[in-house]
Amino acid sequence: MKLTGSEIFCEVLVEQGVDTLFGYPGGAVLNLYDALYKYQDRIRHIITAHEQGAAHAADGYARATGRTGVVLVTSGPGATNLVTGIATAYMDSVPMVAITGNVPTPLMGQDSFQEVYIAGITMPITKHNFVVDRVEDLADILREAFRIAQTGHKGPVLVDIPKDITAAVTDFAPAAPVRDSYTTRIDMDAIDKAAEIINNAKRPAIYYGGGVIASGASAELAALMKKTCMPGAYTLMAAGVVDSEDPLSLGMVGMHGCRTSNFALDYADVMVAVGTRFSDRVALSPDAFGRRAKLIQIDIDPSEVNKNVGVDVSLVGDVKDVICALLPKVHQTCRDEWLAQIAEWKQEDYHPEDSDTALKPHQVIRKINEIAGADAIYVTDVGQHQMWAAQYLHHVKPRHFITSGGLGTMGFGYGASIGAKLARPEKTVVHFTGDGSFHMNMNEACTAVSFGLPVITVILDNCVLGMVRQWQTNFYDKRYSCTDLNRRTDYVKVIEGFGGKGFHCETLADVENAMKEAVKSDCPVWIHCRIDKDEKVLPMIPGGCTCDSIIME
Amino acid sequence: MTKHVISIVVDNNANVMARVSSLFARRRFNMTSVTAAQTSDPSVSIITIVTEGDAHILDQIVKQTLKLEEVKSVTLLPPNESLLSETLMLRIAFDAATISPIKDIVEVYRARIIDLTSSSMVIQLTGKPSKIEGFLEVMSPYQILEMCRSGIIGMSRGSQSDWWKSSRA
Structure with missing residues (x-):
């Protein structure tokens, strides 16, 4: 032909x-x-x-x-x-x-x-x-x-x-779709060694990342956690792999992860890193990361082994294949003492205070989450709103939290939401953004309108570049260089101009009403929420530090 | 910092050299010298890189290089166990007093004079890296006008067949 x-x-x-x-x-x-x-x-x-x-x-x-x-x-x-x-x-x-x-x-x-x-x-x-x-x-x-x-x-x-x-x-000659030609070669000696370390552990913890989603290994990971009674901390890229409210879920780890996760990995005597790359936003101080632990790493990419943090045992292969090989070798275990310690840390962790008067980021996110439900896909831009969304959404399923982790691309969210909505038209797609990120690519509203995509955008507007400003507050003596935006954008008018719908919200009741309208809409909706410019993302561990330096207020 | 010689077997495609050097640049791997040329199999080239780094950096260099699609194998050539060779060209000024000792050195090292004028000559020397270094040292008292080196190429000792197919991860 x-x-x-x-x-x-x-x-x-x-x-x-x-x-x-x-x-x-x-x-x-x-x-x-x-x-x-x-x-x-x-x-x-x-x-x-x-x-x-x-x-x-x-x-x-x-x-x-x-x-x-x-x-x-x-x-x-x-x-x-x-x-x-x-x-x-x-x-x-x-x-x-x-x-x-x-x-x-x-x-x-x-x-x-x-x-x-x-x-x-x-x-x-x-x-x-x-x-x-x-x-x-x-x-x-x-x-x-x-x-x-x-x-x-x-x-x-x-x-x-x-x-x-x-x-x-x-x-031209037609051909079949290409297949993933990767095959895992299981190293049984390394599997045995890893199993022995896990079986002898007193305080083991899993630290897992986006590789678990890429491998489609959520169920296998959950089975490993359950069988060995090994709690797991997720990176930003792995939110939703395991239900974030599961008793064995420690929460998100890293710079803005919760105290429980960071403490658990710090105190663990065995750490199993699964499909994750010890990035500088998690292994904030690479030499001290997992300092009390024997480290086991499961990753498909051999170049990720020992790249940032040295490990004791590496299991190179597809995450699902490796966990399946490991599962029969590990013992069914109960770890009451370790879980009691973790429960105590969860009590002491950072819990933001609700407000009846001002809109608080965590309350807005939880309200949106409550209405859109666990089946919705949540997409973010980059900055404070991204961390709040990661922290306060109830993550239930993989591929339902979409965010730019490695590059941290402001302006990622609207395009990504449009892609997600086209891929999963039956699902509600909620795009969390900030006034900084949103101004980068809000022009994609025209795309959502043209193709009739009812993507819901929730703008957490603090009138500043919040994440940068937070660093200026903490580390630059409140010299707010170029982070006060002084913009006068009327988001409702803008989205109406594009051909969608918009809501200004002053109270949580406004947010609730707007969101209830939004989930019924057949065109894009923007929900504009004014929040205080001094709201911070907490906890925070500064770069290069350990959980000993965690900032809780 | 230890010097390492790495032999990289690659597909003989346009850009392959750029891909390898781009990787070295962005990961801040050292590249002391590099040579590249087609082999007896026209679809395959060999890039030989001399680099510096500790064991951890070397491990990363090997693994990251092996990830490139067009790289078939990455082999370390430990200097004591491998056949390494380099070619040097040296343009030296001479006069009546220095021509004789220079010619003596050239003879001892079995180098060759490949160009000669009334006041300068070009000496070519091929040999293992330590020989080149030794030669440069004894020539250092003389007036060096110009110098260029080919970079190191190398092979393992012994009789290896299927040398690249066997080592692809």
């Missing part, structure tokens, strides 16, 4: 099971878009306001489903606008295929109009990237891109297609 490069592109997308494509047309991708016109019954294309929004939408789609998100943009500025979105996906190991058009091959390297060397630019933020030189290679390169993105330690892959390749004609 003879097809053009553009038709091959569409055929491979269909063959790989891609039903939704996020993107933005332009000169270098005119042929691709012309082919998409013919494939519109099989491939839904979502045009965003900005390519960055398209990248975050593909990311949100991938995080909500576990499937590879796909984004298509033109050359030059179209391609560079993807960069933050690709880096966000890279840092959080999200499978994504980004396709960029480029100028025709004869014009490459000539500083042609809208030409940029996107393969060079994205080299450090992709698992791999390709420049297609021959139309004969196009189909296999695209398939390889999907294979790489979703195999092993997942991540984004970019394919740059020059315009002449999209017009050239060649033979």
Whole structure:
């Protein structure tokens, strides 16, 4: 069968099971878009306001489903606008295929109009990237891109297609969808060693991260926790893996994790790190992290072993496979003393005070959570509101809390919410944001309106860049350099201008009424909540410190 | 800091050198020297890198490099157990008083004079790194006009077959 490069592109997308494509047309991708016109019954294309929004939408789609998100943009500025979105996906190991058009091959390297060397630019933020030189290679390169993105330690892959390749004609042979070619080789000696350490432990704890979600190993992890009576602390990326109100759940760990989690990992005599990378926001002081513990690490990526913190036993492989091999080797155990200690820590932990007069972040989040329910997908931007959402939502299921952890991308949330809503139209999608983050990409409201996506945005507006300001309060002697925003944005008017609905809220009752309206809405809704600018995210452990330095007020 | 020689077998694709050096740059791995060329199999190239670092850094260098899609294997070449070689070119100024001792050194080291003018010569020397270092030391009293080194290449000793297929993780 003879097809053009553009038709091959569409055929491979269909063959790989891609039903939704996020993107933005332009000169270098005119042929691709012309082919998409013919494939519109099989491939839904979502045009965003900005390519960055398209990248975050593909990311949100991938995080909500576990499937590879796909984004298509033109050359030059179209391609560079993807960069933050690709880096966000890279840092959080999200499978994504980004396709960029480029100028025709004869014009490459000539500083042609809208030409940029996107393969060079994205080299450090992709698992791999390709420049297609021959139309004969196009189909296999695209398939390889999907294979790489979703195999092993997942991540984004970019394919740059020059315009002449999209017009050239060649033979096309259909193929099956690519499969994850990764296989775990279980090291039984290491499994036995790990099991022995766990079986001899007095105060063991699990510290788990996003790798558990990537592996689909929530049930296996819960089984390990239960059998060994080993409580677990989750990173920001792993909220929802295990019910956050489970008695064996310690809560979130790290800089803004709860005191209980941080104390438990600090006092543990055995720590089992599962699908997590000892980042500097958790292992705040890498030399002291898990200082009383024997460390066992389970990860699919051998380069994560001993990267930031040295471990005693490493089990390299897919998290689910490794836990399944470990489970029969560990003993059924009760640890009443250890659990009593943890219960005591939970009592002493930070519990914010409710207010009858002012809107408090934790009360707003809990109220929204109560109305939207455990089945809703919660998406955040980055900053104080993100930490509050992580702390005060009741996390029940994996893939229901979507946030930019590694890169900390302000402006991530709205695009990601749109992607999540398209992936899971039956679910309520709530986007928590702050007035800082939201101003970065609120233009995506037009996308939500155009495609009839009733994403609910809850703006925790403190009129300042709260997280930066909190550091200025604590560590810079209250010199509030450039964090007082003095903006006069009327959020209700803005969203009405876009074609959605908005509510200003002064009280918790206002929030409740607005949210009840919002969950019934068929268009995007913004719920604007004014909070005090001095609200802080607590507890906090400053960077480089241990839980001995935890700030509780 | 210990010096290490790493032999990286890669797909002979455009950009592969950029990918490896980009990785070294962004992870702040040291790169003392680097060489790259196609092998007897035209689809395969070998990149030889001399780097510095403690055991932990070396472990990261090997594992991170192995993660690159186009890298087939990463092999450490311990200097005492491997065949290492480097080529040096040295342009030296000479006069009537120095030409004779320079020629003596060239002979002792079995180097070659590959270019000669009335006042300068280019000496080429190929050998293991310690020989190159030794030669440079004895030449240091003379006036060095220009110098360039190829960077180290190397192989393991013995008769290995399937040398890259066996070590891919």
